[in-house]
Amino acid sequence: MSAELSTNTETAVTVSRPPHPLTEFWYHFKQNKGALGGLVVIALIALIAIFAGVVAPHDPDIQYRDAILTPPVWQEGGSWSYILGTDDIGRDMLSRLMYGARLSMMIGLIVVTLSLAVGLGLGLVAGFFGGMADVLIMRAMDILLALPSLLLAVVVAAILGPGLVNAMLAVSVVVIPHYARLTRAAVLAEVNKDYVVASRVAGAGPLRLMLIVVLPNCVAPLIVQATLGFSTAILDAAALGFLGLGAQPPTPEWGTMLASSLQFLQRAPWVVTWPGIAILVTVLAFNLLGDGLRDALDPKLKR
């Protein structure tokens, strides 16, 4: 049995080369229907966000005074010119949602980039140099983690003053510890392996060791975390918007849209329903994608 098996693998090796890591990754990733669905939805939302100016039927800020609180097209009194209805001052919901997608994707991108960059740097330094730097950095991260994330974001936003940029900063600060801890853990796992020691012996400087030797082998968990970070960023920024600490009206940010039409909840439920659905679908898509990435990138689960 074993002899048979070994001859089989030998012939297999001579016939085909091992698959490219990306091919292998894609093979595992596409098994997960949920993750594929998430990817498709994200691609769609990203396209809408990029081409909002082209696909949106109306200007998101124009108030159609004769069409205030028009219901969606399938309800009585709805009209095809405002497919998802209009809000309390006659702005087209669909167009606002599309421009809102632009904001949400941008929020996700900026928050993840910022927090990833800072967290990665801190984690690398902490894991690599150890000692005092490690203690100081990780203690600081523990302090940030001890505060409930939304509370911290609320406080930072309250202090910086309400606004979209400040909300993004606030949410970024909150998620930095996650990246720092992940990076540090990954670096600690790698730093004593033979290939790193070999590079060090060959005379590689600390920067080269950090960024070129070790970092590429720590990327997998960071990719997963960054994907999931999009959903946290979008959710928290929307929550800040809802509390009046994020983007300010008339910005078509989804959370802000929700908050500013609260008093029409009973009379015109759609003004509240659509932004919420938009948030939910986007966040869900990123979570599905993140889960799928984790399964595909984690060698322990590959079998």
Add this chain to the structure above:
Amino acid sequence: MLRFILTRVSLVIPTFLGITFLTFILIRLVPGDPIEVRTGERGIAPERLAELRHEMGLDRPLWHQFLDYVGNVLHGDFGLSLITHNSVLSEFLTLFPATLELALCAMLFATLVGLPAGILAAVKRGSLFDHGVMGASLTGYSMPIFWWGLLLILFFSVGLGWTPVSGRLDLVYYVEPDTGFMLIDTLKAGDYEAFRSALGHLVLPTIVLGTVPLAVVARMTRSAMLEVLGEDYIRTARAKGLASGRVIGMHALRNALIPVVTVIGLQVGTLLGGAILTETIFSWPGVGKWLIESINRRDYPALQGGVLLIATSVILVNLLVDVLYGVLNPRIRHAR
């Protein structure tokens, strides 16, 4: 054992000091002066301004102010609210039971629903039920809870009229506050009508606040159970002919509970953060709503004290979970 507990407790002290420093410094970053906020647009005579600044210690160097602040905090003095002039600590303590009651109910809800759902999903792996639980928990995890609360209000309170829209108790009832927990206070007073009213007011906020923890608990339980169910001792238990229910309940669940308990402990932060949104939606008179109001009124001592107190409670709960975990699991106690 004592050594283990002492180590854990001593590790908390720098975190606490760090939080104190953070809240102290954050408030100093606020543009504008608390006195300006107080006086409003009318302005104030420069001599009076200097006098007030001196009274409030604002003219001393920053490090001195910080030391003063730490000293005051350790004596339980979190300052006075700029608006109501009450002590921040007493305001916090009157409101905290409302938040605590809500958070406990939410945690209870999350555990009571999430645990069985996770167990069943793991046992019936790959079934329709499993997919349903996983889908629902991922949706719950992705839910913007402020919107979820509005939907529930729209459906159950406005549409069906089953539950009240906001607050903790109907205005027709008055119960002398004692423990601060409405459910207990009403029962103590023997007022069952009021108890029902309090319960009715709790239902929707509990569901809203419990949604994310519920999703987390269900997912964690499922994956922990799946891991345990693959172990050899489970096969042994099955092989010696134990009933399936006994294998799952006695052998698998007990071992799967360890990570689940940890996750439940870690949800405290999520709960207190989520309370800000939930309380705002339901006008629940707790510390979350109070914090947002303090921000809107630029009542910085209240904000500062509130954040510090909430953070301290999170740290203490995490410490408690940590210690309990060590007590229950000797492997952790002796790890370091």
